[in-house]
Amino acid sequence: MKRRAILWLPLALVLTLLVTFWRGLLQPDDHVIASQMVGKPLPEFAAPAILPGRPGIATADFRDGKPRLLNVFASWCLPCVAEVPVLMRLKAMGVDVVGVAVHDTAPALEQFLARNGNPYSRIGSDPQSRIQLSLGSAGVPETFVVDGKGTIVYQHIGVVAERDIPNLLEKLGQRP
Amino acid sequence: MRIAFAILAALALSAQAPPLDYAQVSLSDPVKEKQAVELMDTMRCVVCQGQPISGSDAEMAGDMRRIIRERIAAGDRPDDVRAWLVSRYGDFVSFKPEVKPATLPLWLVPLAALLGGLWLVLSRLKFRRRQ
Numbered sequence: 001m002k003r004r005a006i007l008w009l010p011l012a013l014v015l016t017l018l019v020t021f022w023r024g025l026l027q028p029d030d031h032v033i034a035s036q037m038v039g040k041p042l043p044e045f046a047a048p049a050i051l052p053g054r055p056g057i058a059t060a061d062f063r064d065g066k067p068r069l070l071n072v073f074a075s076w077c078l079p080c081v082a083e084v085p086v087l088m089r090l091k092a093m094g095v096d097v098v099g100v101a102v103h104d105t106a107p108a109l110e111q112f113l114a115r116n117g118n119p120y121s122r123i124g125s126d127p128q129s130r131i132q133l134s135l136g137s138a139g140v141p142e143t144f145v146v147d148g149k150g151t152i153v154y155q156h157i158g159v160v161a162e163r164d165i166p167n168l169l170e171k172l173g174q175r176p
Numbered sequence: 177m178r179i180a181f182a183i184l185a186a187l188a189l190s191a192q193a194p195p196l197d198y199a200q201v202s203l204s205d206p207v208k209e210k211q212a213v214e215l216m217d218t219m220r221c222v223v224c225q226g227q228p229i230s231g232s233d234a235e236m237a238g239d240m241r242r243i244i245r246e247r248i249a250a251g252d253r254p255d256d257v258r259a260w261l262v263s264r265y266g267d268f269v270s271f272k273p274e275v276k277p278a279t280l281p282l283w284l285v286p287l288a289a290l291l292g293g294l295w296l297v298l299s300r301l302k303f304r305r306r307q
Contacts, residue, residue, distance in 0.1 A: 003303070010293065033222050036266050103235060128199075129239035136264035138222035138236075 035136030035144075035155045042070075042150045043134040047124020050106055051113075057098050057124035065148040067172045068096040071120070071160075072132055074104050075112035077140040083160040087119035090165065095172060099123040102132050102140055145171040198245035199238030205249070212245050215254045218271040219244070219261060228271060 037043070042059050049056035062068065071087065073080040087097050099120040101109055109123070126132055135144065135152075145154035145168065154171040156164060203209040216230035221237040229237040229244075240261070247257045261269050273279050 006296065007300070010296070013289075028226075031225055031268060033225075033265050033268055036263055128242060129236055130243070132236075133239060133243060133261075133264060136266075138265065 032157055033136075033138040034157065035138075035142075035152075037136045037152050038155050040152060042146055042152055043131075045124075045131045045134060047100055047126055047131055050101055050104060050109060050123055050125035054120065054123045057100070057122045059150060061098075061122070062146045062150040063148070066096060067145065067147045067153075067174075068098060069168070069172070070135075070144040070146050071097055071099045072102060072126075072135065072137050072140055072142045072144070073099055074102045074140050075108040076103070079159045080141045081112075081116055083141055083143075084116040084119060086160045086162055086165065088117050089162075090160075090168065091119045093165075093169070093174070095169070095174070096121055100126050100131050102126045102129055143168070147173070197242065198249075199242040203245055203249055208248050209245075211254050212241075212248045215244055215248070215257060216241055219258065220269050220271055222265060222269060 042062055044059050046058040047056050057070075062070075069087075069090065071083075073083075091097055097119045099122070101123055104125065104127070113120075124131070135142075137144075137155075139157075141159060143156040143160050144152050145156075147153050154168075156168065160168070203212060213230060217228050219229050219240065221227045221229045221232040221234055221240070223234045223236050224232050227237070229240045244257055247260075248254065258270055258272070267274070267279075273282055275283060
């Protein structure tokens, strides 16, 4: 009897595998790729200015003792429009927001900011995603919290919504 | 005079030739290009997740190919470039699983299944012979 049960085991295993694969096919994997750079120092980069009057950003700018948000965005990114009002609110609360514009052009960016508002104190250009790749950022928008020593302490993937404000303020070391 | 002309011609040529974009253009060294392509075949595109970056038209896949070719052209070993990307995006970005404690089941389960199957077949044969 026991032997017979063991004989059914391989078939049961194969069926389990088949069901697992079938389910995997029915619900495609939408994997959120989190950056491995959280907890590590910001990689060295220098992103040149893209708009007149808005300075670019370099890693050294983050070591001035003031925590800030590093927002990876693009004027061609629709969800990025949705988070501008929230970034504006954070700015109004005294948070310094700097932007890395990925694959962007000056006219498009100018239009984007004129239409939606400009929460950024600095905007660096990243035309070939070099900075984005070195940050371990897999898409736009993404927002990194960088502490005053230039260490990445938190990554927010996707649109920053109203309800994310308390968490971000906490990660920035500000009491909401 | 001739030298000045040569310099001018060289300048004109270099100004005309667009810079090579390694997102789309192969490396001139075939050995290095082969290394780069092998690496690109086993790195996952982070936006179009089921695809390797060698077969993706996404802009970001091109940006990853550019970095890979540039680094290999500069003399980096493919494994170092892979490690650089993994240090950014984690193991998920590589299609080539490493042997380490977390991935041990991946390597051991097939072996265990084979041994288990072998044992099952052998014991079954013995059982039959006895009958």
